[in-house]
Amino acid sequence: MPLISVRTLGSTFRSGGWQQGKLLYRWLWGSFAVLVLGCSALAAWLFMLSGDLPDVTALSRYQHQQPLRIYTQDGVEIGQFGVEHRYFVPIEQIPLLLQKALLAVEDTRFRDHPGIDARGVARALVANLRHSRSQGASTITQQVARNFYLTSRKDYERKLREMLLALKIEQQLTKDQILELYMNQIYLGQSVYGFEAASKTYFGKSMNQLSVAECAMLAGLPQNPSHANPIANFERARKRQLVVLERMRFTQAISAEEYQAAKAEPLQLQRITAPPTYAQHIVEMVRQAVHAQYGEQAYTRGLKVTTALHSTDQQVAHQVLRKGLIDFEKHQPYRGPEAQEDLPSDVAATDQAVTQALAHHNDDDDLRVALVTQASPHALVATLASGEVVVVTANGLKTVQGALAPNATKALKIQRGSVIRVQRTDNQWSVAQWPLAQGALVAIDPQSGHVRALIGGFDFDRNQFNHAEKAWRRAGSSFSPFLYSAALEQGVMPSTYINDAPLTLNSTSTNPGKWEPQNTDGQFDGPLTMRQAFARAKNLVSIRLVQMMGVQAAQQWTQRFGFTADRHPNNLTLALGSGSTTPMQLAGAYAVLANGGYKVNLVLITKVSDTQNQVLFEIGNPKPTAEQRVIPERNAFITNSLLQGAAQSGTAALALASVHRTDLYGQAGAAADTPDTWFAGFQPSLLAVVWMGVDTPRTPDPDKLQGNLSGSVWINFMKQVLQNVPEQRLEPPKGVSQVGGDWIYSERAKGDYVMRLGFDEAPKSSIDPNDSINYPPLTTEYPSAQSSEPLKAQP
Numbered sequence: 060m061p062l063i064s065v066r067t068l069g070s071t072f073r074s075g076g077w078q079q080g081k082l083l084y085r086w087l088w089g090s091f092a093v094l095v096l097g098c099s100a101l102a103a104w105l106f107m108l109s110g111d112l113p114d115v116t117a118l119s120r121y122q123h124q125q126p127l128r129i130y131t132q133d134g135v136e137i138g139q140f141g142v143e144h145r146y147f148v149p150i151e152q153i154p155l156l157l158q159k160a161l162l163a164v165e166d167t168r169f170r171d172h173p174g175i176d177a178r179g180v181a182r183a184l185v186a187n188l189r190h191s192r193s194q195g196a197s198t199i200t201q202q203v204a205r206n207f208y209l210t211s212r213k214d215y216e217r218k219l220r221e222m223l224l225a226l227k228i229e230q231q232l233t234k235d236q237i238l239e240l241y242m243n244q245i246y247l248g249q250s251v252y253g254f255e256a257a258s259k260t261y262f263g264k265s266m267n268q269l270s271v272a273e274c275a276m277l278a279g280l281p282q283n284p285s286h287a288n289p290i291a292n293f294e295r296a297r298k299r300q301l302v303v304l305e306r307m308r309f310t311q312a313i314s315a316e317e318y319q320a321a322k323a324e325p326l327q328l329q330r331i332t333a334p335p336t337y338a339q340h341i342v343e344m345v346r347q348a349v350h351a352q353y354g355e356q357a358y359t360r361g362l363k364v365t366t367a368l369h370s371t372d373q374q375v376a377h378q379v380l381r382k383g384l385i386d387f388e389k390h391q392p393y394r395g396p397e398a399q400e401d402l403p404s405d406v407a408a409t410d411q412a413v414t415q416a417l418a419h420h421n422d423d424d425d426l427r428v429a430l431v432t433q434a435s436p437h438a439l440v441a442t443l444a445s446g447e448v449v450v451v452t453a454n455g456l457k458t459v460q461g462a463l464a465p466n467a468t469k470a471l472k473i474q475r476g477s478v479i480r481v482q483r484t485d486n487q488w489s490v491a492q493w494p495l496a497q498g499a500l501v502a503i504d505p506q507s508g509h510v511r512a513l514i515g516g517f518d519f520d521r522n523q524f525n526h527a528e529k530a531w532r533r534a535g536s537s538f539s540p541f542l543y544s545a546a547l548e549q550g551v552m553p554s555t556y557i558n559d560a561p562l563t564l565n566s567t568s569t570n571p572g573k574w575e576p577q578n579t580d581g582q583f584d585g586p587l588t589m590r591q592a593f594a595r596a597k598n599l600v601s602i603r604l605v606q607m608m609g610v611q612a613a614q615q616w617t618q619r620f621g622f623t624a625d626r627h628p629n630n631l632t633l634a635l636g637s638g639s640t641t642p643m644q645l646a647g648a649y650a651v652l653a654n655g656g657y658k659v660n661l662v663l664i665t666k667v668s669d670t671q672n673q674v675l676f677e678i679g680n681p682k683p684t685a686e687q688r689v690i691p692e693r694n695a696f697i698t699n700s701l702l703q704g705a706a707q708s709g710t711a712a713l714a715l716a717s718v719h720r721t722d723l724y725g726q727a728g729a730a731a732d733t734p735d736t737w738f739a740g741f742q743p744s745l746l747a748v749v750w751m752g753v754d755t756p757r758t759p760d761p762d763k764l765q766g767n768l769s770g771s772v773w774i775n776f777m778k779q780v781l782q783n784v785p786e787q788r789l790e791p792p793k794g795v796s797q798v799g800g801d802w803i804y805s806e807r808a809k810g811d812y813v814m815r816l817g818f819d820e821a822p823k824s825s826i827d828p829n830d831s832i833n834y835p836p837l838t839t840e841y842p843s844a845q846s847s848e849p850l851k852a853q854p
Contacts, residue, residue, distance in 0.1 A: 123147050123243055123253075125361025125670060129345050131336065132509075132665065135370040138342030141358040144260070145252035147670060150239035154267050157254060158238065159312035160278035164303045166199040167310060170234055174200040174225035199241050200225040202281075206244055247280045248288030261289055263329030271317055272324040275303040289328055336370045337377040340515030340525045345663055361670035367509035367662050375779045376500045376512040381425060383751065383772040384517050385482070388494040393459045395470045396477035397493070400430060404475075408432040413442045417478070420444070421520060426480040426491050434474050436463045439490065441481060449481060455489035496734075497754055498769075499527040500776065501646045502747040505653035507680045509662045511745070513643075524754075531626065531639040532750060536579075536596040537728025537737040538617075538636035540652060543593055544690060544698045545616035546604045547804070553590040553701060554801045557600045559583050564631065576602055576635070579729065590801065594705045596727070601634040619689040620648035621658060636730055645739055646748040652702070653724070653741040655792070656695040657683030693794040697802045699724050706740065715770075718778050722786045727770050738769040743787045745780060749773045 126141025162169050168176055176198050197205070204224035228237060247257040257277050258266045269277070279299035280288055287295040301322065308318040345364055349357045400416045407413075413430050420428045422444045429441035429449065439451040456463065462473040473479060473490075482491040494517055502512040515525035524530075551557075560583050564574045578598050584591075592600035605613045610633055618624055627638030640648075647661055667676040702724035706715050715723060725740020735752040749769040796808040 123361070123670075124359040126359075127346065127349060127357050127362050127364065129342050129364045129366060131338075131366060131368040131370040131373065132511075133370050135336060137336050137338040137366075137368070137370075137373075138346070140346055143252045144250050144256050145243065146255035146259075147243050147253070147361065148255045148266065150235045150242070152267070153239070153242055153254070154269065154274070156271065156312070157266055157269060157274045157278065158242070159310070160271075160274040160303055160307055161242065161254075161281075162199075163306040163310045163312050164278055165202075165281060167306075169199050169238070172198060174198060174227075174229035175222050197221065198225060200228055200237050203237055203241050203244070204228055207240075245281050246284050247277070248284035249290055261328055262326075270321070270324060271307075271313055272300070272304075272321040272326060275307060275321060276300045276326060279303045289326065293328075336368070336373040337519075338368060338373050338513070339519035340523075340527065341366065341368060341373075341510070341513040341663065343519075343523070344513075344525065344528065348664060349667070362675075363668045363672075364664055365666040365668075367504075367511060367665050368513070369511045372502055372512040372780050373514075375776055376502060376514050379772050379775040379779070380498045380500050380514050380749070381517060382775070383768065384494040384496055384498050385425060385491065387496060387751075387768060388492060389458065391492075391495070393462050393471070393490075394492060395462060396431075396473055396479050397428075398478040399474075400476045400478060402430070402432070402476035406432075408440055408442050408448045409446070411446075414444060414446050417442075417444045420478055423480075423518065426482055426493060429479055429481045431473060431475055431477040431479060434463060434477070436460060439463070439473070441479065443481075449483075449488045451481060451488045451490055455481075455487055457489075459490045495753055496751060497522070497526055497530075498749070498751040498772070499525075499530065499642045500747065500749050500772065501527050501642045502745060502776070502780070503646050503650060503661060504680075504744065505650040505659070505741055505746040506682065506744075507662065508647070508650060508659035509665070509680065512747075526750065527642045529641065530750070530752075531641055532735045532737075532752060533730035533733050534636040534638060534640045534645065535728035535730035535733075535735065535737060536598075536601075536636055537645065537726050537739045538638065538640070539593065539596065539601055539634075540698055540702060540726055541617045541620050541622070541648065542601060542604060542613055542634060543589065543701055544652070544694055545608055545613050546589070547694050547697055548616070549608055550807065551589055551604065551607075552801070552803045552807060553588060553697060554799060554803065555589045556586045557589060557592055557603055559585055559587050559592060559597050559599050562599055562602060574631075588801075590701060590704055593701045594708050596705075598635055602631055605631055605634040619658070620651050622648060636728060642748045642750045645737070646746060649739050649741060649746055649748065651689060652695050652699055653743060653746050654683060654695075655692045655789075656690045657687040658689045659683055659687065691794070692792040693804065696789060696792055696795060697804075699789055700802050702726055702740065715774060718774060718781075720781065720786055722788055723777070725770075725773070727767065736769045738767075738773040740773065740777075742777065742781055742784070743789060744784060745777070747773055747776055749776070 123145060124141070124143050125145055125147055126139050126143065128136055129138035129140075130136050166176070168178070201221045201224075204221050208224060232240075243253040243255075245254075246252055247254065249257075249260055251257050251260045254277055255266050257280065258264060258269060258273075261277070262269065262273055276289060276296060276299075279296065279302065282299060283295070286292055287299055289296040304313075304318055304321050307313045308315065313321070345366060346357075349362065349364055353360065353362065398420065402413070402416065413432065417428055417430050422428045427443050429443050431439060431441045432448075433440035436456070437452065439456060440448065441451065442448050459473060461467060462471045467473075480491045480493060481488050483489075497516055498514070499516065500512065500514045501510065503510050513527050515527040516522050559578070562576060564576075576598055579596060583599065584595070584597070587595070587597065587600060589600075608616075610629055610631060613633060614624065614627060614629070617627070621644060622638070622640060623644070626640065627633055643661060647659070651658055662678060664676070665678050666674060668674050706712065706723045706725045707721075715725070720742070722742050723740060724742075725738060728737030728739065729735065733752070735750065737748070737750050739746075739748040741747070749772045751769045751772070791802070794805050795802050796805045797803070798808045
């Protein structure tokens, strides 16, 4: 509306232009009425919008959606589950430098304005009139209002609601509370929310360790987090960082010297993509357990779960098991390349097309995926997924000479475009292949049952099946300690002579058909003491012991150790370990021997707490109670003496001697007609079980997996983990005596005691079972590891 003075209006009337003045007068009042009506309508609209605003008082007690986090006993984070990757950090713990960096670029007058920055709004209006591209003027308070209550669409109504909400929030919350909400809630790219999560994702460290340059990089992310973060587009993120540094210098958050130093500082980006302790299988076990307890809230409440895992033990377990499987695979025939890519002849080894061809092939830390660009019997040139070009010669080609021969079959031939695996050892590259065999390792504290390490397979990404928990496998001679423990209660002592001679069993209701069992070494050694027979894993002696006790009585005793009745046969093949167990179950059974006769539950989770560090669940590290005793202490002691003898003079004695300890107790296991190999044993403070085999009984040849394969992994694990642990001998309990250099129950030591089995008819004594149990016959179905799959982790 044009501005007209009263003098001008009066002169118009005096000059005779009455009609003209009247029209002008009406126009002025009409315009004024329109203005009043417009303002009234705007006021009514604003009043209506303000009345429809949500209640913001809840912001003062807002609980951020935080993921489930899983830690080792020593505080190392090994897993995280949840829709949003975030950490909540109180404002007083957020570095002041990072706060200043953010305010310098996002809201310079944050501490002074009432929620709306009038100068910023005016500047944005002028800029929008001059340019068609809109420019925002949202304060941090407005952004909080938008993030918590509004959509991101751009229209005037949403903008007005945002301003009104900002004013309302400022009345309810302090500036620090608003800034705390913002810095913990804002999305900053790569599925992370809040500055602490961004700091760990992009730089691999906490906020309080950030430099000026790193603070500026993070402070620049809110403008375009998805496409201008340093991982998605480093150049765009770098340009934004320089803008932030300039603003920090302008607002005097940093000095001129700090500004120049930050501009010149090279940024070391780190993105942690896998748990450093390689604990994916146990993390998945914990996730399932917590989800069963808390439902979907497990992924949003910010629960912190502490496991019994020791990070160092877990890393060692991962390394030794993978090394054992990779080393075994080196002695297997080469099966050919994993795939064949169409590689044009004019593409060089360093060409980007080579690395792009590997994009859909999974890489591995040890077995690197590579694309062959040149191949001959004498040298092989290949490019890794990282773009590095490697040359394999001489010894590195020994295992694949047949695949490099001109007459190699199509499936076997290594040629240009072949996708293979290579491994670097001793500064030399060699061609390798992905193992067919699988493995598992479980290590526990036998006193408490706390699981210190657990590996469920060679590679979680390729096969999520947890062999440690779910692979039911024939135990072989690793089951024999529990049968010998039962025999002790029948009066069979370590010095008892038992005849290792051929045995022919005729058809009975529990043993159908004629059966002539054999020893694994193919020999019959005649009279052996119980100790000698145990160390040599003599099948015929074990059968005679079970025959003497009775199958059901032997089964009843082994159930005291936690074995499942329906997984074991109701016939004499029980003596050969033909029943099935899992590595975890076998570890729990050996713990009964290691702790002196107590049945302890395996413990994965020791504590669960919430975001306020309030403990929701906790289990301590108590000693076993009298109610947990399942076998006499003296029985465990003498059985352990048999295990110690096997470790010192049995099949694994030569390898165990390399550990240079006298406090190791263990037994190898290998079941007939299966590819399974076991080693189970302990030092009084640490127990470990290793299983190695294949998911289906096809290849490799079962005989090639026998021997000390699992024993070698067990030894390498114990050697490293027990490096600084002093030796600890098991003290003899009451009720045992030494006679003739061997242990015996004290009541058997009175007078001359000699017992011989297998020379005449076996005694008819048996263990008196507490309950009558019906046992099914032995099943010939081989338990497959592929019969079931665990739940997959959520994002």
